[in-house]
Amino acid sequence: MAIQPLRRHKIRGLYAITPDSENTGELLGKTQQALAGGGRGIQYRNKSVDNGLRKEQAGLLLQLCRKHEIPLIINDDIDLALEIDADGVHVGRDDSTVSDARKFLQQDKIVGASCYNNLDLAIEAEKQGADYVAFGAFFPSVTKPEATPVSISLINHARQILTIPVVGIGGIQLNNAAMVIHNGCDAIAVCSDLFQAGNIRVRAAQYAQLFAGNL
Ligand SMILES: Cc1ncc(COP(=O)(O)OP(=O)(O)O)c(N)n1
Numbered sequence: 001m002a003i004q005p006l007r008r009h010k011i012r013g014l015y016a017i018t019p020d021s022e023n024t025g026e027l028l029g030k031t032q033q034a035l036a037g038g039g040r041g042i043q044y045r046n047k048s049v050d051n052g053l054r055k056e057q058a059g060l061l062l063q064l065c066r067k068h069e070i071p072l073i074i075n076d077d078i079d080l081a082l083e084i085d086a087d088g089v090h091v092g093r094d095d096s097t098v099s100d101a102r103k104f105l106q107q108d109k110i111v112g113a114s115c116y117n118n119l120d121l122a123i124e125a126e127k128q129g130a131d132y133v134a135f136g137a138f139f140p141s142v143t144k145p146e147a148t149p150v151s152i153s154l155i156n157h158a159r160q161i162l163t164i165p166v167v168g169i170g171g172i173q174l175n176n177a178a179m180v181i182h183n184g185c186d187a188i189a190v191c192s193d194l195f196q197a198g199n200i201r202v203r204a205a206q207y208a209q210l211f212a213g214n215l
């Protein structure tokens with residue numbers, strides 16, 4: 001029986017952001033481990049390979065995510081999301097607008113938006129139909145060292161104003177994740193601390209445990 005696409009799944013818990021990688025087998029193996037440990041969303045983010053390989057990797061990741069009934073969100077690229085029928089797209093200030101993403105993707109697809117340290121951007125993203133907003137970087141990020149720094153106190157303000165889920169990103173590690181969650185983030189987006197872990201499944205389970213009873 002064919003596995004059906006996910007219907008506007010809410011992003012909550014551990015949201016795994018894939019690292020730049022040319023090694024498709026390794027990328028799939030690591031993502032499988034993140035899913036086995038309890039990852040609740042996967043974002044395919046790969047800034048370092050050509051479009052052909054991006055399409056191949058994204059298609060294979062989608063098959064894997066469907067087996068686990070977990071959504072695959074494509075970073076930046078609405079066309080790729082449409083081509084492979086991914087579960088959604090994540091856009092930032094240098095990408096398409098939320099309105100365009102919403103217009104081109106079917107209603108049941110997920111649209112996420114980066115809002116950096118800016119609540120006005122988040123209010124606008126929600127109006128335009130975003131399914132979640134992301135703030136960060138809360139901590140220095142090795143994956144994106146130039147990311148805008150953000151104070152944890154923003155999360156509480158965001159939760160009071162917005163109805164859609166709030167995602168925290170940037171330099172999140174096991175020893176600082178609880179602070180982000182306890183301040184109100186519905187999900188934490190993690191790349192290096194998850195994908196560089198010696199045992200990715202165990203690391204993912206440790207993150208998932210931080211949300212225990214809250215998903
Ligand atoms: C969940 C999540 N939050 C923020 C980002 C960053 O998006 P953007 O600012 O467009 O930067 P790039 O990731 O494209 O470098 C994200 N990808 N995911």
Ligand SMILES: Cc1ncsc1CCOP(=O)(O)O
Pocket residue numbers: 017136137140141142143144147169170171172189190191192193
């Ligand atoms: C894409 C992005 N946007 C802000 S920080 C970041 C990178 C997140 O990766 P890491 O968890 O390794 O800091």
Ligand SMILES: [Mg+2]
Pocket residue numbers: 075076090091092093094095
């Ligand atoms: Mg982007």
